[in-house]
Amino acid sequence: MSIPTLTLNDGNTIPQLGYGVFKVPPADTERAVSEALEIGYRHIDTAAIYGNEEGVGAAIAASGIARDELYVTTKLWNDRHDGDEPNRAIEESLTKLRLDFVDLYLVHWPTPAKDNYVHAWQKVVEIRDAGLTRSAGVSNFLVAHLERSVAEVGVVPAVNQIELHPRYQQRGIAEWAVQHDVKIEAWGPLGQGKYDLQDFAAIGDAATAHGKSAAQVVLRWHLQEGRIVFPKSVRTERLRENLDVFDFTLSDAEVAAITALDEGAAGRVASHPDDVN
Numbered sequence: 001m002s003i004p005t006l007t008l009n010d011g012n013t014i015p016q017l018g019y020g021v022f023k024v025p026p027a028d029t030e031r032a033v034s035e036a037l038e039i040g041y042r043h044i045d046t047a048a049i050y051g052n053e054e055g056v057g058a059a060i061a062a063s064g065i066a067r068d069e070l071y072v073t074t075k076l077w078n079d080r081h082d083g084d085e086p087n088r089a090i091e092e093s094l095t096k097l098r099l100d101f102v103d104l105y106l107v108h109w110p111t112p113a114k115d116n117y118v119h120a121w122q123k124v125v126e127i128r129d130a131g132l133t134r135s136a137g138v139s140n141f142l143v144a145h146l147e148r149s150v151a152e153v154g155v156v157p158a159v160n161q162i163e164l165h166p167r168y169q170q171r172g173i174a175e176w177a178v179q180h181d182v183k184i185e186a187w188g189p190l191g192q193g194k195y196d197l198q199d200f201a202a203i204g205d206a207a208t209a210h211g212k213s214a215a216q217v218v219l220r221w222h223l224q225e226g227r228i229v230f231p232k233s234v235r236t237e238r239l240r241e242n243l244d245v246f247d248f249t250l251s252d253a254e255v256a257a258i259t260a261l262d263e264g265a266a267g268r269v270a271s272h273p274d275d276v277n
């Protein structure tokens with residue numbers, strides 16, 4: 001089974017499907033990531049704030065998989081945007097991950113009340129230029145944050161990692177991303193399990209038609225829409241299920257029916273970027 005890749009605006013490629021480890025308990029992370037790598041995942045999405053970079057690093061080291069076959073993302077936490085803190089933060093993350101560089105380093109949240117995201121973005125670009133990450137990106141940036149960051153730093157992020165699932169599709173940010181060749185990474189791609197995907201006929205009907213689960217249909221929808229996803233689970237059968245989405249294709253009508261489930265702001269299930277500082 002081969003996982004498709006996308007080419008980012010800096011020329012680097014990224015596996016379109018990976019494994020996200022938000023809320024994977026630190027003590028269980030090495031086991032879970034080892035299992036994911038065994039099953040065939042090659043892209044791991046973690047963050048300093050998840051507290052489980054050591055487990056990710058231990059699993060990678062034990063796997064024996066060549067570095068250039070792995071894709072690792074981590075993120076700069078909100079209290080480390082100022083001064084040279086980002087330089088210290090990436091060094092700490094690399095030590096925990098036992099890596100010389102990550103593939104993607106993200107400003108985790110814009111923390112707009114502190115008005116320091118432009119500086120944080122500048123620092124992440126410098127970290128990229130120093131070779132400690134291959135690509136530089138942002139997360140949870142609204143269009144205003146993106147516009148200002150690009151205008152003041154002069155570099156367009158490779159990705160913007162945002163909450164995005166059938167009920168909450170962030171159309172404005174997604175359109176900006178297309179216009180600026182920024183890839184969208186959808187976090188909470190399954191709505192974080194906070195609503196029942198199969199309750200929606202557009203999802204349930206496609207699942208029945210293709211002999212797939214509701215989660216697989218939603219992941220397939222993301223992939224066909226050109227987004228990068230890394231669903232989270234600590235259960236072996238779900239890790240397998242979430243990777244088993246490359247042997248069917250949704251029709252244009254099925255994709256459109258899921259896209260029509262967007263509820264705008266009412267569909268959000270997690271924090272709004274303005275409220276995280």
Ligand code: NAD
Nearest residue numbers: 020021022045139187188189190191192193215231232233
């Ligand atoms: P998700 O949408 O991946 O939901 C995970 C939950 O969905 C699981 O806990 C489980 O309850 C359920 N689930 C998983 N597979 C399933 C299946 N096959 N069938 C039925 N239910 C299933 O949400 P998430 O973990 O929040 O997002 C994925 C990743 O995105 C995270 O692990 C993390 O790496 C990243 N993330 C980033 C941010 C950010 O601010 N940048 C925020 C949240 C998450």
